[in-house]
Amino acid sequence: MSTSTVAPVPPGSAPSGLRGRLPTSGVPLAMVSIAGLVLLLSIVRVITGADDLTSSGTAGAALALAVPIGLAGLGGLWSERSGVVNIGLEGMMIMGTWGAGWAGYQWGPWTGVLVGTLFGAAGGLLHAVATVTFGVDHIVSGVAINILGLGVTQFLSVIAFEGVKGAGESQSPPLDDIATVSLPGLRDPLLTLEQHHWFLVSDLAGIVRGLFTSVSLLTVLAVLLVVLTYFVLWRTAFGLRLRSCGESPVAAESLGVNVYLFKYAAVVASGAFAGLGGAFLAIVAGNGYREGQTGGRGYIGLAAMIFGNWRPGGLAAGAALFGYTDSLQLRRGGESVHALLLLLGVLLIAGAVLLSIRGHRIAAGVAVVAGASAVAVYVQTDVVPDDFTTMTPYVATLLVLALASQRLRMPAADGLPYRRGQGG
């Protein structure tokens, strides 16, 4: 889906050397893609009249919904870059929501953030002990941690929240909010612009207003963490060593890297990120811990990471996409997603033309059929049921995996067992 939205960009805008590489590489390319996407969305909005496609409300909600997914994705990134598959993100995230709820109502929201993060990190530590020290299969350990995370929090809830005012067996008392920030002087002028519904101008105003006003400090922190992750993992010696453990632990060991230590650090950090994502859910997105609050976001975070080809920029794009589809659902989703069908159809047909020029006949045929059916569904129906909106991230991930699996490259030793000295 998204590969086709960005696929047309490279040939025109970038030197031919970039052709075939994923669009997430390179800042100029990303900016061109974003600009193209905004333009397309604004065209679709004008044609279909689905104003919520680019309203400030949608943009703001999309950002808030993307944060926990992105944080879980960052958790996956840290862990998998060091060679440990972390399917236990969901369980660590659950621990984060609980920790935030429990500490948050007693000592304030920022303590909640800290404790949620620590709880997540504790889950990460458990995963590290099982996979690194004991060499247990990474997925088995992850599944066990998901079971444990659910069990521990449900058990603790009964003990910690019973008889507390405003709480129950499956929820914490309500929590105080974290302060929000806005870029000064933007709110009102942009609102006026947005309400004119002018082509492109109002769309930009809506998106900028949504992204830069009334943003929770925790959201700002999360965005900074994406940048920080890129910097630490790709621009420092520490990051290089950490990634070398994920590519070839034996080679790393032969160069004197303490592979176990780096894997431990990465997996504990991974749990901390997931825990922070959980804390965000409990404090900013929700109003306290509730059972089942994560709703599989740990898994979606993992999906966002794969979607983004194990890179922070791509991961952020994936999280944004999933957050966006989620937010549309909140704001007259049937109408908005229905409008997106038109966009999807047109893009698929455009992609098909491109593919046939490059000589990929079969892929072009598939894309034409898919595009035509998207347009057909658009013409035939008026709204898309909400359930299908919910499905979007998952279907998108499956499509990306199916269509682009040859272009995706995970760390070479991801998920493989490693024992010190196994290189002989």
Next chain:
Amino acid sequence: MTIDLRRIALAVIAPLLAIVFSLVVTALVLVATGDPVWSTAKAVLDYGTKPNVLALTLNQGTVYYLSALAVAIGFRMNLFNIGVDGQYRLAAFTAAVVGSSISLPKPLHILVIVVTAMLVGAMWAGIAALLKATRGVSEVISTIMLNAIATTLIAYLLRKVKYDVAGSNNIGTKPIDESGAFPGIDLVPGTDVKVFGFIFVAIIAGILYTVVLGRTRFGFDLRATGRSQSAAVASGVDVKRMVVYSLLISGAVAGLVGMPQLLGGSTRSYSLDFPTGLGFTGIAIALLGRNNAIGMALSALLFSFLDSSSIILDFNGISKEIVLIMQGTIVLSVVVVYELVRRYGVAAEQRRVSRQLADEQPATPTEVPA
């Protein structure tokens, strides 16, 4: 001969150690929360051995066992079918819709429903199988996605076929006619709680699992592929085809997981409160039982015993969720113990061989001149 004995001993000791370890952890949790350990354990044992609770344990165990079998088929092939969860729910839902819209004589009606469920389960697993075989997509990720898609798909379809369950906010499918009921049996004396007749299907499935995997060419190929793909290819196994077959079979067995409840329960319909998450419990049980038909049966019974007997804890003021902690600890500790035991076994084998070689060493020089 002695080595075999030792191997068997190691295989039995590992799960026992894990269970003991998780008992200790659970006891520590109880101590930490200030609850009495012995009287709690006694209350659970007393309640769990009542006839009606035992019957419930057998029923739940049947379901868990089928789920574990479905997971284990993938495991033997080195495939991680996390999608059992989505597969059985979609299968049970579709089977409920199909079963309630037709009416047939008794055995045929049941057969149609069960076959429908198996086909749907296989189909849903088949998507992951095709993605894996043709595009190389990891089945772990694709089945997680398919689970989520199944959840939303069922929610959507359930509202489409909506049939209000009397006296509640629950919605479900139209109940299946009496002819589709799988008769229960009075297996446990002293209670009128019937045991699912499906328990026999589960037993037959377990026997088939053992025979097909252990005694047929297909089973050999499957295990060989799981052990070493390159070796399997060298011996002429079509790995892609094996991936598709084993995931299809795993999905078909997953389709059975919802059947005891659907056909043996009182409502005979798929509603909002149809049990979820059984696929994940199946993973835990397959791990504990080490993909062995008997081992998994014992593990399934252990898990269902913990589930059904823990109800009493709520009456004693202890959260019954402690069972989840115990089950999670069992899973994690069992895999750790297996790994430790495996390392110990390898080390012991190395020692034995080196001792043997050391004993033979003096003999060699005398042979060379001769």
